[in-house]
Amino acid sequence: MQNTIVAPATPPAISAIAIVRMSGPESLWIINSLLKKPPYWEPQRLYYKKLFFEEELIDDVVLSYWKSPKSYTGEDMVEISCHGNPFIVEKILEACQKRGARLAAPGEFTKRAFLNGKIDLTQAESVIDIIHAGGSLALKSAQALQSGGLSRVLLAIREELIDIVSELEAYIDFPEEDIQPRVGEQIIAKLSEIEKKLQNLLSSASLSRVLKEGFTIVLAGSPNVGKSSLFNALLKENRAIVSPHPGTTRDTIEAECRISSFLVKIVDTAGQRQSVDEIEAEGIRRAKEAVKKGDLIIHLVSAPDPPSSDPFVLDELLPEQRVILVASKADLGIHPLNQERLAVSVVTGRGMEELEEKIKDILTGFFPRDFSYGINSRQAVAIEKVLTAIKRGIMGIREKRLPELISSELRYGLEAIGEVVGFTSSEDILDKIFQKFCIGK
Ligand SMILES: Nc1nc2c(ncn2[C@@H]2O[C@H](COP(=O)(O)OP(=O)(O)OP(=O)(O)O)[C@@H](O)[C@H]2O)c(=O)[nH]1
Ligand SMILES: [Mg+2]
Incomplete structure (x- = not known):
């Protein structure tokens, strides 16, 4: 635990700047060994220096020193900002390791912060x-x-x-x-x-799950009513195949996007009908599954057509599930029996804003007014x-x-x-928590 760890804190990609962090009692000694003339270190100040390893220039860097216990981990820490080139980062990591640091495990900086009592x-x-x-x-x-x-x-x-x-x-x-x-x-x-x-x-706890994984919004309805078209319109991208043939979508298709400030997962499903085709029947079974798991269901009918009874979807909704009733293809006219539904057209864009607004209102409604945080599992x-x-x-x-x-x-x-x-926490619980972290955090 007392040894010094080093890790990249930024992803391995070409960028303006990359950051390498080091934590542990040897941090200052190690960084000094890579400088021609070490400065008189004052904590939390920036130093512009050239970093060398055995006479070879690695990069021009900006250094900061965080003195124990006033650092993220509670230990002595050094942060090195270099040019954002993964190859330079590699070189810095190598140099620090050759001077005695070890590569940090995922989450090890935060784990040290916890073990040193900086955070619970x-x-x-x-x-x-x-x-x-x-x-x-x-x-x-x-x-x-x-x-x-x-x-x-x-x-x-x-x-x-x-x-x-x-x-x-x-x-x-x-x-x-x-x-x-x-x-x-x-x-x-x-x-x-x-x-x-x-x-x-x-x-x-359940709110915390939807915040992390996103709300699931399922598009459901009979074949050919425009589910895939609406799916693409909500995603603003041509993801699902759209065609005038009923039964185009077979499998469920999922995609993530953001509606207002919410992360959502939209699921396009196979149209519900009595099918003789084995593959389509499986798609319809999957669609029903998806509807059961959805946080919000958007149920579509084709606006110009008289509503057919659609026993598969609406009857199976769970009481706590929320539904938006949409009449799609509203540019082709609206049958009197579909007047109550939200009229939407992906061709003219009619109703799209209202639909997103409605989704946002429903998602906001999942949270109590005084919602502050959600606990994890x-x-x-x-x-x-x-x-x-x-x-x-x-x-x-x-x-x-x-x-x-x-x-x-x-x-x-x-x-x-x-x-x-965390007053009492076994090593495996800690491992489980910190292994989800990225390296360098
Ligand atoms: N005019 C008009 N046509 C639309 C609209 N939305 C969809 N369509 C057309 O309706 C047909 C069916 O659209 P899809 O999005 O494939 O319908 P679906 O509900 O996914 O159909 P299945 O996958 O077979 O269940 C296509 O020819 C679309 O171009 C709309 O808003 N206006
Ligand atoms: Mg479809």
């Missing part, structure tokens, strides 16, 4: 979310976690739990005494408050454990169990909170 585990996890955020709400959520939003809530709960546990454990010295009913009621009230807060946190599993402990605690008091039994339930809850913020 939820903050470390948020770093990867910040890097991968695909929309402004996802970024906002990651930033709230980064600033310790989740830890603050959990640590406050932890304090309250510790108080309750010590109150309960005071009874252990007086085995003949029961918990007074009034005290029991007070503890139940406090635990119920905590229960509510935990439930709130847990309900944000690891955090959700541990918070679930805290919730179970709290529920058992409440039950224990109601059923007048021994105070030490109740307090030991609550102690499980404390442990699980420790798991989330």
